[in-house]
Every structure is written in structure tokens, then in C-alpha cells.
Amino acid sequence: MIQGISIYEILTLSTIIFFIGVYGFLTRKNLITMLLSIELILNASAINFVVINKYLFPENLQGVYFSIFIIAVAAAESALAVAIIINLYKLITSVEVEDTEIMKY
Amino acid sequence: MDFTYTILIPLIPLAVFLLLGFNYGKIKPAISGWIGSLGLFASFILSYYTAYKYFFEVGKVDGVYQTFVHKWRWMSFTDTLHIDMGVMIDQISVMMLIVVSTISFMVHLYSRGYMKGDTGYTKFFSFLSLFTFSMMGLVLAANLFQIYIFWELVGVSSFLLIGYYYTKPSAVSAAKKAFIVTRFADLGFLIGILIIGYYGGTFDFVELTNPEGNVIANWASTSFMGLSVITWGLMLIFMGGAGKSAMFPLHIWLPDAMEGPTPVSALIHAATMVVAGVFLVARLFPMYFFVEDGYALNLVAWVGAFSSLFAAIIALTQNDIKRVLAYSTMSQIGYMMLALGVSGYDGHDGLGYMASMFHLFTHAMFKGLLFLAAGAIIHAVHSNYLKDMGGLRKFMPITHITFLIAALSISGFPGFAGFFSKDEILVAAFEHNKLIYFIGVFVAGLTAFYMFRLYFGIFWGKDTKYEHAPHEAPKSMTIPLMFLAFMSIASGYIHFSEYVTADKQSFEAHLNYPLAAIAVGVGLVGIILAFVFYKKPTNLPDKVSNTFGSLYKWTYNKFYIDELYLFVTKDIIFKRISAPFAWFDRHIVDGTMNLIGNSTVATSKGIKGLQSGKVQDYAFAFIAGVVILAMIFIYNWII
Numbered sequence: 001m002i003q004g005i006s007i008y009e010i011l012t013l014s015t016i017i018f019f020i021g022v023y024g025f026l027t028r029k030n031l032i033t034m035l036l037s038i039e040l041i042l043n044a045s046a047i048n049f050v051v052i053n054k055y056l057f058p059e060n061l062q063g064v065y066f067s068i069f070i071i072a073v074a075a076a077e078s079a080l081a082v083a084i085i086i087n088l089y090k091l092i093t094s095v096e097v098e099d100t101e102i103m104k105y
Numbered sequence: 106m107d108f109t110y111t112i113l114i115p116l117i118p119l120a121v122f123l124l125l126g127f128n129y130g131k132i133k134p135a136i137s138g139w140i141g142s143l144g145l146f147a148s149f150i151l152s153y154y155t156a157y158k159y160f161f162e163v164g165k166v167d168g169v170y171q172t173f174v175h176k177w178r179w180m181s182f183t184d185t186l187h188i189d190m191g192v193m194i195d196q197i198s199v200m201m202l203i204v205v206s207t208i209s210f211m212v213h214l215y216s217r218g219y220m221k222g223d224t225g226y227t228k229f230f231s232f233l234s235l236f237t238f239s240m241m242g243l244v245l246a247a248n249l250f251q252i253y254i255f256w257e258l259v260g261v262s263s264f265l266l267i268g269y270y271y272t273k274p275s276a277v278s279a280a281k282k283a284f285i286v287t288r289f290a291d292l293g294f295l296i297g298i299l300i301i302g303y304y305g306g307t308f309d310f311v312e313l314t315n316p317e318g319n320v321i322a323n324w325a326s327t328s329f330m331g332l333s334v335i336t337w338g339l340m341l342i343f344m345g346g347a348g349k350s351a352m353f354p355l356h357i358w359l360p361d362a363m364e365g366p367t368p369v370s371a372l373i374h375a376a377t378m379v380v381a382g383v384f385l386v387a388r389l390f391p392m393y394f395f396v397e398d399g400y401a402l403n404l405v406a407w408v409g410a411f412s413s414l415f416a417a418i419i420a421l422t423q424n425d426i427k428r429v430l431a432y433s434t435m436s437q438i439g440y441m442m443l444a445l446g447v448s449g450y451d452g453h454d455g456l457g458y459m460a461s462m463f464h465l466f467t468h469a470m471f472k473g474l475l476f477l478a479a480g481a482i483i484h485a486v487h488s489n490y491l492k493d494m495g496g497l498r499k500f501m502p503i504t505h506i507t508f509l510i511a512a513l514s515i516s517g518f519p520g521f522a523g524f525f526s527k528d529e530i531l532v533a534a535f536e537h538n539k540l541i542y543f544i545g546v547f548v549a550g551l552t553a554f555y556m557f558r559l560y561f562g563i564f565w566g567k568d569t570k571y572e573h574a575p576h577e578a579p580k581s582m583t584i585p586l587m588f589l590a591f592m593s594i595a596s597g598y599i600h601f602s603e604y605v606t607a608d609k610q611s612f613e614a615h616l617n618y619p620l621a622a623i624a625v626g627v628g629l630v631g632i633i634l635a636f637v638f639y640k641k642p643t644n645l646p647d648k649v650s651n652t653f654g655s656l657y658k659w660t661y662n663k664f665y666i667d668e669l670y671l672f673v674t675k676d677i678i679f680k681r682i683s684a685p686f687a688w689f690d691r692h693i694v695d696g697t698m699n700l701i702g703n704s705t706v707a708t709s710k711g712i713k714g715l716q717s718g719k720v721q722d723y724a725f726a727f728i729a730g731v732v733i734l735a736m737i738f739i740y741n742w743i744i
């Protein structure tokens with residue numbers, strides 16, 4: 001419970017972050033920035049967990065734990081993604097998403 | 106007496122075939138010639154040993170020639186239905202062993218000279234051995250099924266040898282023609298075998314041909330379209346025989362088969378394989394004779410008589426010497442068929458049967474000789490055509506004399522082998538059917554004429570200028586010629602009525618002097634006519650052919666039988682029947698399948714566009730889906 005800030009404002013913030021992430025994921029051409037966009041989406045959901053826990057069920061802590069899980073998963077996922085991108089770079093000397101179309105075949 | 110060893114007679118050539126065939130290219134030509142000839146020599150010795158044993162020592166018991174059968178079960182379906190392989194030693198199979206081994210051995214010796222320098226020398230000998238194996242197997246076969254297998258094997262080896270010069274398109278098409286025509290005839294043979302097997306209950310020759318046996322006794326039990334089924338079976342089997350023996354109207358392959366090397370023509374298309382049909386009818390002779398009072402046998406007689414006349418007329422006008430000999434072969438085989446057809450069964454009535462086998466034997470000798478001599482001539486002048494020959498007697502004395510002996514023999518000149526066998530045939534025909542007899546005598550005259558037309562045309566006639574002076578053939582070729590010339594005279598003095606008879610008992614056959622005199626007279630007329638026409642180059646032949654005009658043209662074009670076949674197969678079967686079926690198959694049946702296939706491909710092509718491979722497109726679609734679902738949920742449950 002933060003003084004002077006209601007749940008709506010925080011949820012609005014997380015929604016904005018979420019859609020920035022979605023927008024970034026859809027429009028960026030660089031795989032790294034796409035990865036950053038995914039992190040934004042994950043962060044938005046983590047904020048939601050924390051906020052809803054804090055404002056609606058202040059006596060519980062599950063939401064906080066969940067957000068910690070999300071952060072851990074996001075870290076693992078981005079490590080994996082970066083590894084993939086490095087290998088891809090070795091293969092096609094590029095980190096542009098358009099060049100990965102060969103995966104189709 | 107145990108005749109089991111006779112199985113070696115076909116197996117030795119088979120071994121030679123495998124040896125030469127698998128080592129093709131590794132064996133030196135000269136050596137492969139020797140291997141082939143030696144293998145055949147072994148079979149040759151064994152055949153003569155068998156003949157000696159059979160005819161002079163153990164064959165005859167109480168005046169009746171015995172049949173020795175050794176068989177092994179090959180395919181057994183049930184207790185009663187099984188197919189055996191075996192060897193059957195009786196009068197005609199032993200006689201055929203002599204014919205096949207003698208001619209084959211001579212042809213092997215001859216080929217060593219004739220094929221010298223040919224690139225496929227080893228291949229040639231391996232095919233010859235394959236043929237000899239199949240032919241020996243055919244004559245030794247103990248049942249209908251086995252004879253059918255070897256029947257097809259000789260067909261295959263004939264195909265291979267006709268198409269031996271496989272770079273020549275005419276040889277290739279001749280090989281195909283021979284194979285297809287005989288295969289068509291063999292279809293009849295196979296159906297005949299199945300009918301006999303089904304209604305007779307056995308394939309075994311001994312049981313089938315036993316005059317007191319079940320099959321012959323019960324021929325009337327089932328009938329089909331007014332005839333006994335057994336008669337139908339026999340007529341269909343004769344169809345197979347007629348195809349192999351080039352009887353009208355299945356003869357069209359034989360003249361074309363002359364595209365093969367000449368030793369092959371001598372071995373296969375003159376002496377051995379083409380008489381397989383005669384052998385087959387002789388093998389089943391008691392059936393032909395007893396079933397339905399010889400209805401099928403009558404057919405044999407008339408087909409034989411007609412073919413012999415038909416072929417003799419065509420032979421008058423052909424210019425390719427091998428083709429004249431081919432038609433002559435067809436005519437002589439017709440003779441054998443008609444002799445079988447007019448034959449009776451018991452004792453002296455069986456004269457026709459004996460005469461047919463006798464003629465088969467002598468014909469193999471002199472016709473083999475004629476072909477081998479023709480091969481020597483072709484070898485010397487490098488042409489098959491009469492117009493390129495003439496005056497050869499000065500260059501090739503041995504070929505000249507041997508050819509003359511063979512020509513006299515086939516013309517039925519007294520003292521030569523053909524005279525004796527032909528006389529017996531004519532006597533048998535005279536006693537049975539006068540019309541057939543007259544056809545026979547007429548054909549004898551024609552035969553003498555066209556043989557001496559060849560003889561004078563080749564060795565006398567005009568003095569052709571040769572680019573290279575023709576020379577006598579090498580020893581390896583002249584020795585077989587001389588041996589066969591000897592046989593062409595000597596084989597006439599064998600008392601066949603003592604050895605080969607329908608009822609397996611000897612009888613006395615004498616020359617019938619009045620009939621012999623008539624036949625000889627007619628033959629002499631033919632020879633004299635040929636002498637007048639062709640001894641010196643004159644314009645007489647042209648005058649005569651002009652007088653006959655269209656008849657000459659018909660004869661020269663072989664009565665347009667080939668064209669008729671082409672018309673029936675190409676214009677009627679291919680165009681009217683096969684073409685619509687082919688159209689239906691290509692457009693309707695294939696079309697349906699193609700439609701299914703094509704529509705599947707088209708659909709997948711359309712869908713494939715959606716799979717762009719761009720990860721953001723997928724993400725967009727996913728998010729769009731989520732948004733739409735969210736809107737639906739909001740609309741339905743919240744508002």
C-alpha cells in the first residue's frame with residue numbers, strides 16, 4: 001500500500017509497459033531488442049502480481065513469491081535466448097530476425 | 106537298366122552355359138569355343154551310348170520297346186496333385202537325342218570357324234549351350250509341365266540367338282517377332298495343358314498316352330461346344346506346336362528369324378527347335394489318334410498339308426537364299442505334320458508316324474547341311490542374295506558338292522536319305538487320304554524346283570565378278586559339312602520301322618515302287634525345269650513371272666500374310682480397341698488420380714504462404730488472437 005498511489009495507476013503503468021513490450025516485440029528487427037521487449041512483458045506481469053498481492057490481499061505473500069519466480073525464469077530464459085542468438089550469429093553472421101527465415105525449412 | 110545318367114546330357118551344356126556366361130570377357134575366345142565344343146562332345150557321346158543301349162540292348166522286351174522313366178517330385182501341392190521333373194527314355198526321345206546332339210555338335214564345330222573374330226564369341230557359345238540344354242531337356246521331358254518349361258527355354262534361347270547381332274534393327278525386330286508370335290501360340294499350349302491336366306487328372310506322358318489308360322478311355326465324359334474337352338485341349342496344344350514349328354498361320358516369324366547367325370539358323374530354325382511341334386504331337390500321338398476318332402489329328406494333317414504347299418509356293422520366288430531355306434523348312438515340317446496326321450496306330454497302319462519321325466531325322470541332317478553350306482557361301486561372298494552369286498562351283502568345291510548332296514536329298518532323288526523318308530510319307534498319305542497325297546506329290550515337285558533354282562543360281566548361272574575372289578571355307582567349317590553330307594545319304598538306310606513306331610513294335614516297311622516312281626518323276630521334272638531356267642542366265646524366269654503377273658507378285662510378297670497381321674494388330678487391335686482403352690486410362694483413370702494429387706498440392710501451396718517463417722508474424726497472429734478472444738469474453742460476460 002503506497003500512499004497517494006491507487007491500484008489503478010499502477011495497473012495502468014504495468015499495462016503501458018506490457019504494450020510497449022508487445023509493440024517492441026512486433027516491430028524490432030534485432031533479436032536482442034526483441035529479447036529486451038520480452039523482458040518488459042515479463043516485468044509488466046511481475047508488477048501485476050506484486051500490486052494485486054499488496055493491494056487486495058495484504059496478509060498473503062504468494063504474489064511476491066510469484067514475481068521472484070518470474071524474475072528467475074526470465075533470467076534463465078534470457079540466458080538461453082542469448083546463447084541461441086550467439087550460435088545463430090555464428091551460423092549466419094547476423095542478429096536480424098528477418099535473416100532467420102531459413103528456419104522455416 | 107538305369108537311365109538316370111541321361112540327366113547329364115542336358116546338364117553338361119547347362120554347366121558350360123553357366124561357366125561361359127559368368128566368365129564372359131575373362132575367357133579367351135578360342136578357349137571358349139573349345140569348352141563349348143567339348144561339353145557338347147560329352148553330351149554327344151552320352152547320347153549315342155544311350156541310343157546304343159536302348160535300341161540294341163535293353164530297350165526291346167518281347168518285341169515291344171519299353172519306356173524308362175526316372176522322376177523326382179519337384180512341386181507337391183497335395184498328395185494327388187504334384188509336378189515332377191524327370192527323364193523319359195523311349196523311342197522318340199532317344200531318336201531326338203541323336204538328332205539334337207549330332208546337329209548341335211556339328212554346329213559348334215562349324216561356329217568355331219564361322220564366328221571367328223566376332224566380338225561376342227564367348228557369348229555366342231554360351232547361348233548355343235543354353236539352347237542345347239533346353240532342347241535336350243525338352244526331348245527328355247517326362248510330363249506336360251516339364252516340356253512346357255523347356256519349351257519356353259528354347260523360345261528364350263531362340264530369341265537371344267536371333268537377336269545376336271543386336272546392333273542391327275532388323276535382327277532386333279525379328280527376335281521380338283519370333284518371341285511374341287511363339288508366345289502367343291504358347292498361350293494356347295498352356296491353356297491346353299491346363300485343360301488336359303484338369304480333365305485328365307495327370308500331366309504324366311506315360312499315363313496320358315496309355316491307350317488303355319483313364320484319359321483316353323474317358324475322353325467322351327465331358328464335352329464342350331460339341332467336342333470333347335480333351336479334343337479342345339489337344340487342338341490348343343497343337344496350336345503351341347504350330348507356333349514353334351512355324352505352321353500356317355503362325356509361320357511369320359520363321360523367315361525373319363534368318364537374321365540370326367547362320368549356324369543358329371541351321372541348329373535352331375532348321376533341325377531342332379522348329380521340329381519341337383512335330384515332336385510334341387508325336388509325344389501325345391495316342392491321344393491325338395484315339396480321342397474322338399482322331400478329330401484333332403485331322404486338323405494336324407490339314408494344317409501340315411496346307412503349310413507345306415503354301416511355304417513351297419512362296420519359296421519359289423524368294424531371292425534371299427536363307428529365306429528360301431526357311432520356307433523350305435516350313436514346307437518340310439508341314440510334310441512331317443501331315444504324315445503324323447494321316448497315321449494309324451497299330452503295326453503297319455502306323456506308317457505315317459514312323460515316316461514322320463524318319464523324315465524329321467533325315468531332314469535335320471540335310472537341312473542342317475543346307476544351312477551350314479549357305480553359311481559358308483554367305484561367308485565367302487558377304488551377301489544373302491542370289492543376284493550377288495553365281496559360278497561359285499569353281500571357288501568352293503567342297504561346299505558345292507555337299508550342297509548338291511543335300512539338295513538331291515531334299516528333292517527325293519533315289520539313293521539319298523530324303524528319298525526314303527519322303528516315299529514313306531507319300532505311301533502313308535496315299536493309303537489314307539488321296540487329296541493330301543496329291544498335295545504331297547505336288548510339293549515334292551516344287552521342292553525339287555526351288556532347291557535346284559538355288560543350286561544353279563549359286564553354283565552355275567551367270568559368272569559374277571567378285572570384288573574379292575571367294576575362297577573355300579576353312580577346315581573347321583568344311584568338316585561338319587562333309588560329316589552331314591555323309592549323314593544326308595546314310596541316314597536313309599536306317600530301318601526306322603524297326604526302331605521308331607507308334608505302337609512301339611517293329612514292323613516291316615518296304616519301298617512302294619509305283620508311288621516312289623511317281624514322286625521321283627515329279628522331282629526330276631522340277632530339277633529339269635530348274636536346270637532349263639537357271640543353268641545359264643536366260644530371260645525365261647522373267648517371262649514366266651510376267652505371265653503369272655499378279656500371282657507372282659502375291660507369291661513374292663508372301664501372300665501378304667505379314668501385312669495382314671500388321672493390319673489386324675495395328676489397325677484393328679491397336680487403333681480400334683487399345684487406343685480407346687489407353688485414352689480412357691490416361692484421361693479418366695489417371696485424370697482422377699492427378700486431380701486428387703494436384704488439388705492437394707494446390708491447397709498446400711495456398712496454406713504454405715501463411716507460414717512465413719518470420720517469428721514476428723506468428724507473434725502477431727498470436728497476440729491478435731488473444732485480443733479478439735479478450736474482446737469476445739468482455740462482450741459476452743462483462744457487458
